[in-house]
Amino acid sequence: MRRFGWILCLLSLVPWISAAEPPELEWCLDDHPYWHFYPDDGEPYGPTVDLMRTIAERAGIRLRFSPNTPFSRCLRQMELGQTDLMTSLNYSDERARFMHFIPYDEAKPEVIYLLQESADIPSRDVLNQKRIAVVQDYVYTQELETLLADHALTLIKAATLDDAFAMLLLGKADAMIGPAQSSINVIQHNPRFHQRFKRASYQFQFRHNRTVNLTFSKKSPHQHLLPELQQAVQQLVESGEVERFRVDLDAVD
DSSP states (O other), rough: HHHHHHHHHHHHHHHHHHHHSOOOOEEEEEOOOBBBBBOSSSOOOOHHHHHHHHHHHHOOOOOEEEEEEHHHHHHHHHHHHHEEEEEOOOHHHHHHHHHEEEEEEEEEOOEEETTTOOOOSSSSHHHTSSSSETTTTOOOOHHHHHHHHTTEEEEEEEEHHHHHHHHHHSSSEEEEEHHHHHHHHHHHTOOOGGEEEEEESSSOOOOSSSSSEEEEEOOOOTTTGGHHHHHHHHHHHHHHHHGOOOOOOOOOO
16 A cells, blocks of 8 residues: 555655756757758768757756658748748748748848859949849848849849759859858868859948848747747847857858
8 A cells, every 4th residue: 555655655756757857849840051960871960960959958948859841841841830940041021921921140141153264243334234143042131032032133043052053164154242251161061062163242221231140930839938938048148158159151161
């Protein structure tokens, strides 16, 4: 009888032990070299992984990695509430419909790429005369989106950043507008692109800075954790610690 009483006592502690465990949120990610590598035979690693682990620790949550998932599928899963977190995203009104945005760094403006042997593009007037490849699903800054809507520009849409560079390489476009750091990443990881491209001297001048964001699905069952995530990120920003997790591909050999 005494033994039975002890068993009941232990069983009564199980819900308390379970309740004490931190909630687990899934981070949906792919393999994105330099930011986060996702090997076939192990867990992801890299600066963004270190950042996400730090945020999770500060917010009092456990972080679970998704399988290696394409970016577009992660977005869809965020919209459906099938995953919880994504990172390194640019803001758009469409994405804000189904994600909370938590800014943690300043985004670099997009750049114009040309073939090495092409004449430079020194001004907007010269740019207007070119066929310009843009990435269809990439979220450009709103000011650049407005510029790209100018009917004076001849735009050619590519499905991916790799495809946009391929169009430039094959002469199907005269220039390409892409994100600064990701473009370097693509060039470095495709042998066909090595030493084939250069940046135009013309640079976009925007009045408003754009942020890089951690995002949290609005259909996640853990909505009550939004303030904890926001506070954890804000602490990293205010302390300057977030700078430890930046990637500057211009400095990569």
